[in-house]
Amino acid sequence: MNDSSELVILKLGGSVITDKSAADGVVRKAELLRIAREISGYRGKLIVVHGAGSFGHTYAKKYGLDRKFDPEGGRITHESVKKLSIAVVEALTHFGIRAVAVHPLGCTVCKNGRIESLYLDNLKLMLENGFVPVLHGDVVMDSELGGCVLSGDQILPYLAKALQASRLGLGSAAEGVLGKDGKAVLELTPSNFEEVRGYIGASEDTDVTGGMLGKVWELLNLCKTSCITSHIFNAGKADNVQRFLEGEAIGTRISPDKGN
Ligand SMILES: Nc1ncnc2c1ncn2[C@@H]1O[C@H](COP(=O)(O)OP(=O)(O)OP(=O)(O)O)[C@@H](O)[C@H]1O
Numbered sequence: 001m002n003d004s005s006e007l008v009i010l011k012l013g014g015s016v017i018t019d020k021s022a023a024d025g026v027v028r029k030a031e032l033l034r035i036a037r038e039i040s041g042y043r044g045k046l047i048v049v050h051g052a053g054s055f056g057h058t059y060a061k062k063y064g065l066d067r068k069f070d071p072e073g074g075r076i077t078h079e080s081v082k083k084l085s086i087a088v089v090e091a092l093t094h095f096g097i098r099a100v101a102v103h104p105l106g107c108t109v110c111k112n113g114r115i116e117s118l119y120l121d122n123l124k125l126m127l128e129n130g131f132v133p134v135l136h137g138d139v140v141m142d143s144e145l146g147g148c149v150l151s152g153d154q155i156l157p158y159l160a161k162a163l164q165a166s167r168l169g170l171g172s173a174a175e176g177v178l179g180k181d182g183k184a185v186l187e188l189t190p191s192n193f194e195e196v197r198g199y200i201g202a203s204e205d206t207d208v209t210g211g212m213l214g215k216v217w218e219l220l221n222l223c224k225t226s227c228i229t230s231h232i233f234n235a236g237k238a239d240n241v242q243r244f245l246e247g248e249a250i251g252t253r254i255s256p257d258k259g260n
């Protein structure tokens with residue numbers, strides 16, 4: 001596989017690596033191991049961001065963190081997503097990947113739910129020295145709200161811009177962004193978004209950060225302020241993660257309008 005010094009950022013959706021319909025955190029271990037094996041062939045610089053799945057959204061909802069910060073609920077939610085982070089790091093390590101957990105709570109400050117600062121020096125050194133940092137959706141401190149839920153979907157574009165990533169992939173449970181006919185839209189841009197907008201919704205399961213619409217919103221914003229293209233694809237299908245890492249365009253490609 002690719003051995004370039006270019007950075008790839010890959011999100012593992014909580015809908016793939018956890019049972020998102022569960023009331024408590026449940027890891028889909030076989031899926032996680034399969035994906036870890038697919039990642040293990042990749043030789044370039046890589047950051048993995050995983051979603052919170054049933055380890056985060058359930059608690060965030062239970063303690064109303066999507067409406068108002070609550071320190072005890074925030075602590076419980078953070079402890080829960082940390083457990084998922086341990087499982088992800090263990091699976092990656094099992095296949096020889098030098099994965100290390102970087103918990104956003106320890107290195108990020110938001111303002112009204114948007115990232116104000118995320119400590120990058122450490123991440124850059126990790127990448128230069130052979131680590132694969134693993135971040136995740138988390139509860140983080142917020143200068144206006146006290147604390148907030150930070151989606152992995154927001155971390156991804158932030159890191160992509162700050163670290164000038166060359167490829168961005170979001171592996172979720174759907175084939176991509178599904179449009180009118182229930183099939184993945186091949187290309188989504190700021191100019192055709194309105195045509196597809198009506199078919200994009202939240203998650204079928206508990207998700208406090210907007211499900212597919214939240215994802216698309218983050219990635220279209222990224223397009224508007226950079227020339228970075230992202231891919232939303234089905235990571236629940238064998239070989240798709242590997243195909244993405246090998247440079248294949250799969251699922252829905254979200255890119256700036258041509259000519260921009
Ligand atoms: N047009 C659409 N195309 C694809 N999925 C859609 C669409 N509209 C709504 N969805 C829902 O959005 C879900 C994907 O968003 P969700 O946030 O649940 O996934 P995830 O990123 O894998 O999970 P997490 O946020 O825990 O990481 C799909 O499983 C589906 O239920």
Ligand SMILES: [Mg+2]
Binds near residue numbers: 051203207210211212
């Ligand atoms: Mg989500």
